[in-house]
Amino acid sequence: MTDAAELRRRTQELLAAYPPATTDRTDFLKARFDAGLSWVHYPRGLGGLGLPRSLQAVVDAELAAADAPDNDPRRIGIGLGMAAPTVLGFGTDEQKQRFLRPLWIGEEVWCQLFSEPGAGSDLAALGTRAVRDEATGDWVINGQKVWTSGAHTARWAILIARTDPDVPKHRGITYFICDMTDPGVEVRPLRQITGEAEFNEVFLTDVRIPDAHRLGEIGDGWKVAQTTLMNERVSIGGSRIPREGGMISAVAKTWRERPELRTHDLHQRLLKLWVEAEVARLAGERLRQQLVAGQPGPEGSGMKLGFARLNQEISGLEIELLGDEGLLYDDWTMRRPAVVDFLARDAGYRYLRAKGNSIEGGTSEVLLNIVAERVLGLPSEPRTDKDVAWKDLAR
Numbered sequence: 001m002t003d004a005a006e007l008r009r010r011t012q013e014l015l016a017a018y019p020p021a022t023t024d025r026t027d028f029l030k031a032r033f034d035a036g037l038s039w040v041h042y043p044r045g046l047g048g049l050g051l052p053r054s055l056q057a058v059v060d061a062e063l064a065a066a067d068a069p070d071n072d073p074r075r076i077g078i079g080l081g082m083a084a085p086t087v088l089g090f091g092t093d094e095q096k097q098r099f100l101r102p103l104w105i106g107e108e109v110w111c112q113l114f115s116e117p118g119a120g121s122d123l124a125a126l127g128t129r130a131v132r133d134e135a136t137g138d139w140v141i142n143g144q145k146v147w148t149s150g151a152h153t154a155r156w157a158i159l160i161a162r163t164d165p166d167v168p169k170h171r172g173i174t175y176f177i178c179d180m181t182d183p184g185v186e187v188r189p190l191r192q193i194t195g196e197a198e199f200n201e202v203f204l205t206d207v208r209i210p211d212a213h214r215l216g217e218i219g220d221g222w223k224v225a226q227t228t229l230m231n232e233r234v235s236i237g238g239s240r241i242p243r244e245g246g247m248i249s250a251v252a253k254t255w256r257e258r259p260e261l262r263t264h265d266l267h268q269r270l271l272k273l274w275v276e277a278e279v280a281r282l283a284g285e286r287l288r289q290q291l292v293a294g295q296p297g298p299e300g301s302g303m304k305l306g307f308a309r310l311n312q313e314i315s316g317l318e319i320e321l322l323g324d325e326g327l328l329y330d331d332w333t334m335r336r337p338a339v340v341d342f343l344a345r346d347a348g349y350r351y352l353r354a355k356g357n358s359i360e361g362g363t364s365e366v367l368l369n370i371v372a373e374r375v376l377g378l379p380s381e382p383r384t385d386k387d388v389a390w391k392d393l394a395r
Contacts, residue, residue: 004058007051011037011062020068029071029105032063038071038104042088046100054289071106074339078150079103079110083158085231090175090216090224099156099177109338111154112232113145113178113202114225118395120147121366123160124169124222125393128204130161130176132211139163139176139214141184141207147360151187151200153338154180158228159209160221165391172390173221177213184208193352195332198340230300232361240288241281247311247350248277250343251318261321270321273314280306301367302375308357308364311342315351322347 018031032038033047037059042048063070073080080103087099102108119126128143141161151157157178164172178185184207189197216224244252255262255270283306287299319326329348342350358364372378385393 004055007037007040007055007058008062010035011059015062015066015068020066025069026105026107028069030101032068033101033104037063039084042100046088046096047104071104074341076103076106076109078112078154079108079156082112082228082232083110083156086158086175086215086224086228087177089227092212094212095177095215108155109150109153111148111151111157111180112228113148113151113157113159113204114228115147116144117146121363123225124173125390125395126160126162126173127395128159128161129165130163130174130209132163133208137211139174139209139211141176141178141204141209143204145202145204146199147190148187148200148202149198149360150338151180151202152189152336156180157202158215160225162390163221164219166389167219168387169385169390169393170222171219173225174218175215175221175224176209177215178204178207178209179213182207189334189336191334193355194349196335196337198337229362240284243278243281244274245281246277247314247342247354248274250347250350251314251321254318254321254347258321261323266317266321269317273310273317276306277310277314280310299375301362301370304361305364305367305371308354311350311354311357315347315354318347319351326351 014032014035014037018028020028023031036044036047036049038047040049040051040056040059041053043050071080084100084103087095087103091099099108103110113128114123114126116126116128126143128141128145130139130141132138133140139161141159143161145159148157157180159176159178160173161176162172163174166172180187184205186203186205187200188203190199190201191197192199251270252274280303284303287303326347328346329352330346340353342353345353362370369381373380
């Protein structure tokens with residue numbers, strides 16, 4: 001049994017063998033992974049020690065105190081939050097050994113090829129096709145994906161595609177790992193309301209994926225994708241932040257430093273949103289404690305719902321508080337950023353970028369249905385296409 005004291009000892013041994021001040025960053029991260037201190041709840045040999053998830057905080061505290069380098073989690077968030085738990089849950093031993101170490105270290109960035117122009121909220125209606133080449137066993141992929149964060153920097157992608165059009169839409173999907181360097185992959189930027197293009201549209205033309213890069217069974221892709229989606233919503237809406245952290249920190253700072261901007265009405269609204277932000281933060285802590293016992297469930301959808309609403313209301317209040325200054329915007333230069341940083345830009349950026357929070361990672365309308373059906377136990381909405389073959393659906 002490894003307890004907190006034993007984890008501290010292991011972490012101190014890592015720091016002694018690889019002093020952060022004199023060790024190359026990548027070498028330190030590799031050593032940390034090999035010592036099982038990357039994500040302690042993962043199995044031995046895969047960056048973990050098979051321990052409760054809650055003990056990760058012990059390792060993180062020791063490393064932070066030693067000013068040890070991290071793996072830049074914002075840059076590789078899709079790999080950490082979505083690809084890794086899916087590979088762990090459905091991958092073969094060979095896939096786990098091949099992908100998890102460079103993913104966690106940050107040597108290989110991942111993106112997510114799920115949504116399509118005609119299959120966003122209704123993701124199971126996707127039309128990207130995967131056809132088996134019987135001569136080689138490879139899968140040949142043709143189609144288009146959209147709203148792909150970080151595709152312009154990604155080495156790998158998690159991809160769902162239709163392998164059987166003759167069965168209902170949820171049953172004819174298969175899950176793959178796609179090589180983004182394949183010559184048939186074309187990434188085009190999607191410029192957003194902020195002026196940037198962190199999202200992309202991705203065109204797939206005769207992209208070949210070996211069967212060894214299939215996750216789960218053929219036709220079982222929807223089941224595999226649920227693991228990805230549940231983890232995605234937790235990673236978006238349930239990230240750990242300090243008290244008065246996140247979006248509320250910017251408006252609270254302005255309130256304290258600019259007394260001339262204050263009004264009674266704005267004060268009442270700020271107090272209300274501050275309390276709601278703190279409730280959301282504590283709910284996130286509770287959700288992370290529940291994760292110790294198993295996989296994320298539909299509660300993550302509720303967290304992501306609250307995250308989107310709060311971000312939009314807080315950023316709107318900040319714009320009003322600043323008055324005329326709130327109408328200014330710092331820079332419309334077209335960029336293709338690798339990370340999204342709400343607090344590094346001005347209030348105008350926060351206001352505009354927050355609009356996407358209720359779309360990305362599952363629209364708020366879809367998440368409301370999930371909460372209603374899977375958390376509250378309300379009746380499902382009628383689904384007339386449930387038993388209709390995908391090829392016969394109206395499009």
